[in-house]
Amino acid sequence: MLNNIAAAIASAASPMTLLLLIVGTGAGILIGAMPGLSVNMGIALLYPLTFAFDGVQGIIMLLGVYCGAIYGGSISAILLNTPGTPASAATTLDGYPMANKMGQPGRALGLSTMGSMFGGVFSAICLMIFAPQLAKVALTFSKAEYFALALFGISIITSVSSGSVLKGLMGGALGLFIGTIGIDAMTGKMRFTFDSTYLIGGISFIPVLIGVFAFSQVLSSVESCYDEKYEKKDVKIDRVFPPFSDLKRVMVTLFRSSLIGTFIGCIPGTGGDISSFICYDQAKKWSKYKENFGNGEPEGIVAPESGNNAVSGGAMIPMLTLGIPGDGATAILLGALMVQGIAPGPLLFTNQPMQVYTIFLGLLLANIVMGCFGFSLIRVFSRVVNVPKEILIPVIFMMTFVGTYSYNHSMTDVYVMVFFGILGYFMNKTQFSMSAIILGIILGGTAEQNFSGALMMSKGSFSIFFTRPICLIFLLISVLSLMSPLYGQTVKKIWKNRKENRKG
Amino acid sequence: MVNMKKCNYVISAVAAVLGVAIWALSAGLGIGFKEEGGISAGTWPAITGGIMVGAALILLVMTLVNRKKYEEMEVVLGLPANRRVYLVMGIMVVYCLLLNVLGLYISGLILIPALMWVLGERNKKKTAIVTVVALAAIYVIFSLILGTKLPEPFFM
Amino acid sequence: MCKKITAVLLSIVLGAALLTGCGAKGAYPSDDIEVIVPKGAGGGTDTSTRGLLTYMEKNFEGAKFNVTNNPDGGGITGMVQTAEADPDGYVLGAVTVELDMFCFQGKTELTYESFDAIAMPIGAPAALIVQADAPYNSIDEFVAYCQENPGAVQVGNSGAGAIWDIATYLVEQEYGITVSHIPYPNGTADIAAAITGGHIDATLADPSSFMTQIEAGTLKCLGVMSEDRMTLLPEVPTFKEEGHDLVVRAWAALVAPKGLDEESLTALRNAAKAAMESEECKEYFLSQGIEPLDYIGDDAYQVMADDYEMYKKVFETIEFAE
The missing domain is CATH 1.20.58 (Methane Monooxygenase Hydroxylase; Chain G, domain 1)
Structure with a gap:
């Protein structure tokens, strides 16, 4: 076994591999930072390059793209309030206020980079140690559990609605409805398509995301920069790595979010977007600084970022141990491995241990390289806040159009983006939460399909939801989470009284 | 109000x-x-x-x-700042239509200077440089490197 | 002076943009060719199309293919996009067997007649896959079990009304059994997870997502709905052999919008032929768990036409659950 590890280290740490890794991670970060370019697109783009390299080297480059892209989304999320990938939508909630209102873009970027790197490394280590066990857990998830998990995700709407909870619910319902447009895969029927070919495909998610976050945000900037004198903000950053005080504050959140992210990653079909919101919500619930969330709370940045990068290691678990890809990116990785003669599945660990160790090391290195990239570029990226608005705003507008069009080459997507952008502008003014809408769109389909499917499997009996332990647990957590605004105040009062009684 | x-x-x-x-x-x-x-x-x-x-x-x-x-609770909708936003919204809608007819680059040549002018930029040289650099960057990244298709003028 | 420089720069950019737009068209292909794949990245259609294109590039001077994925609506939007594109040879697409089905389900007016076929690299048959420790070891034993337990056996598919669901209905009709249809809209990977985890009993689907489990011995394949036995699963009998003529394959074909000129079409077909006959291409396909086919041009078109007729009959005779 030691031979294998030694050989793996030699292969993973060879100069060629490291070079490929740097190229891949760099490309990944850039692709992630640009709204409209997705992780899957980046991996699919660089995939043909892997044919030129033997063995696992090309795969490691793709791993770099994978990790880099998930991290890259946070850069535009923090600096421009525009998630570069759906997985960074939650990072805008506290990342942008810290960069903008508090004027600390460097600190925000530093926290996000550290969170991403920690989450990625944590999940890579979990992959190495617990892969077979976690794979077994992944297999126990059936439709009832997926429904309960999706319901839990939807219940987070009440938590991310920084404005009015009621309007958050309305926005969430709107998102859920948008998710139903198109062909219902469970019955084969067409819903709300009004004979339009575009609508049969459903309203694409990315244009709505870009519209609701980027476009509406830049419209708000047009308003806020009226009569604003150009002030060059002092963004001198003495240290890119977060200070010890910050580290202490977020330590628990780091571990919790990485754990949640790894777990969610290893469940096939769930990804960084769900994970980041759940981690944000949990961080908020357990934090001492609840009220600060939404105003630039460090925990609010670290939680979603470590949560979404931890998914990378988790998603590799079912892919490697069972040969079952969890999402589009891992599906391409699976194909890339098979081309090189590496056969993921139950026999992988016994037949090809050296390749497995190399992949593990590759993932670990990918996250470390990503962290290094991130920290070294923080100084450069923070300068973006000093770009005069007259230049920045038109450029971002162009970016939204180009990004939306390059997603599916559809002009209708662009119209959808503009529509939701304008709608989002007015909704933001009236205290709606854009994250609620996005959560609805992401999770609506999963919730409905698994609810319906679970009932199909149980022949219409609801007991399926209450007799399966994991499902029951998630259902209870969802209900508690949905109701939290109602009893949140009472619980706080009880705690306060207890504290005072103890003091007295 | x-x-x-x-x-x-x-x-x-x-x-x-x-x-x-x-x-x-x-x-x-x-x-x-x-x-x-x-x-x-x-x-x-x-x-x-x-x-x-x-x-x-x-x-x-x-x-x-x-x-x-x-x-x-006031909802700010009528200030001059907002009127500028509505103007920009109008420009955007027009741009969408232009995209179909004139393609991305030509429409961009119109859009970016228009936006910058609305935002208060009057320096023609700066406007020109930003437009050229932005469009060139889009060309390099999206057309050359990524090879994605961008909207083209109807007469092409 | 600065003004002049800016003017020059502007005209260079404008000129370059116009030129790329016009695509100074010389010999075909003189520009990148866009290929629209109506399925998500990483699936069978996407993998086989990209694979074919990679090997076609090697056999076709100057060709560069750019693949975009448009999986919305089960692939309708992507296929419609291809059909509506200019038949100038710079937009191609992949179409899948669903093309022959959607027109009967009221989802679109589009049929295979809107396309000129180039090649068909993949035609994955429906394979009956069950857990390794299941009490049945052949198609007939499975059918017998279903007859004793009507409606109890849970068979996974990739969506109500989609191809694997139809394969299940065909089996029910042919053998006179009833099973429970459980849709997994996110694809065969989810079905693989569900069967391996023991949540459903069987599936009739493309075997490529299950190969790793079959080889590891956790799942077994009882039969395939193809013309001949698969190279990937040589011990598995076809339904035809067992006396029931059921051939259901999820094919994907590389096509061009109808009206492409003879010369370009022939050039593409030749490149595809050379690609599919090359050993490297076949090896690549096998490594991905895909059985390589070699239907070119008119052969591919014939398959599309045959399946169109078959599904026409299917949708007229089979009653789908409301």
């Missing part, structure tokens, strides 16, 4: 209408549970419609009860 109270009324009305419309359309798809398990196609949309109607009603009630509080 627009205050939150008026906005809430409008929002409640729109949400309620939308919710009811969704109900009506979902009814055509069938609401309820199927015999051998599973739900009909219209059930889940009907639930979302229901949430919307419910939230709209609660919002209406809350706004009525807390009239004073909401009246005091």
Whole structure:
């Protein structure tokens, strides 16, 4: 076994591999930072390059793209309030206020980079140690559990609605409805398509995301920069790595979010977007600084970022141990491995241990390289806040159009983006939460399909939801989470009284 | 002067209408549970419609009860700053239409200077440089490196 | 002076943009060719199309293919996009077997007649896959079990009304059994997870997502709905052999919008032929768990036409659950 590890280290740490890794991670970060370019697109783009390299080297480059892209989304999320990938939508909630209102873009970027790197490394280590066990857990998830998990995700709407909870619910319902447009895969029927070919495909998610976050945000900037004198903000950053005080504050959140992210990653079909919101919500619930969330709370940045990068290691678990890809990116990785003669599945660990160790090391290195990239570029990226608005705003507008069009080459997507952008502008003014809408769109389909499917499997009996332990647990957590605004105040009062009684 | 109270009324009305419309359309798809398990196609949309109607009603009630509080919250919609936003929105819609006809680069040549002018930039040289650099960057990244197709003029 | 420089720069950019737009068209292909794949990245259609294109590039001077994925609506939007594109040879697409089905389900007016076929690299048959420790070891034993337990056996598919669901209905009709249809809209990977985890009993689907489990011995394949036995699963009998003529394959074909000129079409077909006959291409396909086919041009078109007729009959005779 030691031979294998030694050989793996030699292969993973060879100069060629490291070079490929740097190229891949760099490309990944850039692709992630640009709204409209997705992780899957980046991996699919660089995939043909892997044919030129033997063995696992090309795969490691793709791993770099994978990790880099998930991290890259946070850069535009923090600096421009525009998630570069759906997985960074939650990072805008506290990342942008810290960069903008508090004027600390460097600190925000530093926290996000550290969170991403920690989450990625944590999940890579979990992959190495617990892969077979976690794979077994992944297999126990059936439709009832997926429904309960999706319901839990939807219940987070009440938590991310920084404005009015009621309007958050309305926005969430709107998102859920948008998710139903198109062909219902469970019955084969067409819903709300009004004979339009575009609508049969459903309203694409990315244009709505870009519209609701980027476009509406830049419209708000047009308003806020009226009569604003150009002030060059002092963004001198003495240290890119977060200070010890910050580290202490977020330590628990780091571990919790990485754990949640790894777990969610290893469940096939769930990804960084769900994970980041759940981690944000949990961080908020357990934090001492609840009220600060939404105003630039460090925990609010670290939680979603470590949560979404931890998914990378988790998603590799079912892919490697069972040969079952969890999402589009891992599906391409699976194909890339098979081309090189590496056969993921139950026999992988016994037949090809050296390749497995190399992949593990590759993932670990990918996250470390990503962290290094991130920290070294923080100084450069923070300068973006000093770009005069007259230049920045038109450029971002162009970016939204180009990004939306390059997603599916559809002009209708662009119209959808503009529509939701304008709608989002007015909704933001009236205290709606854009994250609620996005959560609805992401999770609506999963919730409905698994609810319906679970009932199909149980022949219409609801007991399926209450007799399966994991499902029951998630259902209870969802209900508690949905109701939290109602009893949140009472619980706080009880705690306060207890504290005072103890003091007295 | 627009205050939150008026906005809430409008929002409640729109949400309620939308919710009811969704109900009506979902009814055509069938609401309820199927015999051998599973739900009909219209059930889940009907639930979302229901949430919307419910939230709209609660919002209406809350706004009525807390009239004073909401009246005091101002929603800024009429300042010159906002008018500039509406102008930009108009430009964007026009740009969408132009994209189809003139393609990305030519429309961009019109859009970027137009936006910069609206935002107060009067330095022609700066405008020109930003336009050229932005379009060149888009060309390099999207056309050359990524090879994605961008909207083309109808006469090409 | 600066003004002049800016003017020059502007005209260079404008000129370059116009030129790329016009695509100074010389010999075909003189520009990148866009290929629209109506399925998500990483699936069978996407993998086989990209694979074919990679090997076609090697056999076709100057060709560069750019693949975009448009999986919305089960692939309708992507296929419609291809059909509506200019038949100038710079937009191609992949179409899948669903093309022959959607027109009967009221989802679109589009049929295979809107396309000129180039090649068909993949035609994955429906394979009956069950857990390794299941009490049945052949198609007939499975059918017998289903007859004793009507409606109890849960068979996974990739969506109500989609191809694997139809394969299940065909089996029910042919053998006179009833099973429970459980849709997994996110694809065969989810079905693989569900069977391996023991949540459903069987599936009739493309075997490529299950190969790793079959080889590891956790799942077994009882039969395939193809013309001949698969190279990947040589011990598995076809339904035809067992006396029931059921051939259901999820094919994907590389096509061009109808009206492409003879010369370019022939050039593409030749490149595809050379690609599919090369050993490297076949090896690549096998490594991905895909059985390589070699239908070119008119052969591919014939398959599309045959399946169109078959599904026409299917949708007229089979009653789908409402």
